[in-house]
Amino acid sequence: MKVKQISVFLENKAGRLADVTKILGENQINIRALSIADTADFGILRLIVSDPQKALAVLKREGLTVSETEVIAVEIPDKPGGLAGVLKDLEEKKVNIEYMYAFVGKSLENAVVIFRVEEIDCAIKLLNDSQVRLLPESKVYRI
């Protein structure tokens, strides 16, 4: 149930995001979801893409600092209070969230949110026993 996220280190300078997305585009890699965490000096770009292996390879080849991070994708009812419900479940199961961000697309009628959590294997086991619906890799990359 783990999903592969590509993380890229970016300095805060003009055009860096454009560079990365251009490289992906030229290699026919589609971005499914993304988030940027930034500080005064640098940013971390996190991506869910159609072909993580290929994305990792091409970005590395371009000399970027890239890593693969394991995350989980959670299906959330697309209605008011949907996310709150899932977060409550996570809290009850004592799953610690490092960061999270939402998908633009949908899985059927549901919204999808990416969570980076502490102790991912343990978290997946706990969540499988709950109401929370995790999406498999194969589905996520094709949303």
Next chain:
Amino acid sequence: MLIWSPEYESMSRVRLEELQFKRLKETLQRIYDHVSFYRDKMKKQGVKPDDIRSLSDLKYLPFTTKEDLRENYPFGLFAVEMDEVVRIHASSGTTGKMTVVGYTKNDLKTWSEVMARSITSAGGGPRDRIQVAYGYGLFTGGLGVHYGAEFVGATVVPISGGNTKRQIQVMKDFGITLLACTPSYALYMAETAAEEGIDLRALPLKAGILGAEPWSENMRKEIEEQLGIKAYDIYGLSEIIGPGVAIECQEQNGLHICEDHFLPEVIDPLTGEPLPYGEKGELVFTTLTKEAFPIIRYRTKDVSLLYPEACDCGRTMARMNRILGRTDDMLIIRGVNVFPSQIESVLLENGDATPHYQLVVDRKGNLDDLEIWVEVSEKLFSSEVRKLESLGVKIKQKIESTLGIGVRVKLVEPKTIPRSEGKAKRVVDKRDVYKG
């Protein structure tokens, strides 16, 4: 302007060379008899003290390097019993071990003598009040100037470094006429004084004895203007004696070396061959009168050139040019010696197998500023901001505790630091300290 010891400082070159040769022979015999390191090294080179028959035979003697000092840590190169050593000084090393030097009572007298010459050369005398803002302690700067100033009969204010507001108050309230500190600190004082609404130019301060770091002619102009003084460049290093090896005179055109105590050479740093007067190369010194820590052909790694022509001031002692650079990659930042290799070892400890980094040195508002760029390798990278930020803080703290000065650490993308022939450029120094 007076000369402290005209019988030496103005002696004819012929008599000087006779004196130098006599003293060189004594020094050689002393180290050959008392320091096994020198004896072994000379034997290996196939040279005995008797083989040296003129000053030009100096070139047959082996060099001594900072590494030799470290390998003989702490007292291995001392030429007298410890009973006779009355003072120890040391400078921080690049890789942990300090370089340690010792002084007998006579050595301290010699040091006071050469420093007295320096202070006199900068226009100082018994009526002056001198503020010694060099650090006191193992560093030779503070105590070296201190004893010379007392010898001259000046009033010494041993304030040491730091606490700039108090420095300015003392300067003003005590009627200080001479200031001894690093050139960048002199400028920093001027800046701080201006903030306090005090014009240093209106004070009795008339001269600065400034050294322990390289500085440019432009910086001299700035110091002279902002403090309303004449700024004299002083040169020295603990391995030779400390401050007082050489100083400028009123002509401010080269630093007179106390050649009756320290024999200078300039060599080609690659081949080790001595270079003629006027050619640029690495400065090498041999002490002629030191007892506890005599040193033969010490490679300073400072780049300069020598001119022996008589000076309008009346001194016959040869002059060295202000330091023009280094033969290694050592930086002097806020008076502290910094080697890029120190940064590298911190990054290696941090788990970065092949660290790419660059030291960017600048002078911001008269104070040196060191920023260290570190390329974020995959090993260091994390998708979590918190972890990356704490990585930066950890590197910063480790470097600061290693160097003893504050730095800023900037995490940058790979390949940000330009490579030339595969080797990264480790240092960008924007201060232009060796210019002019």
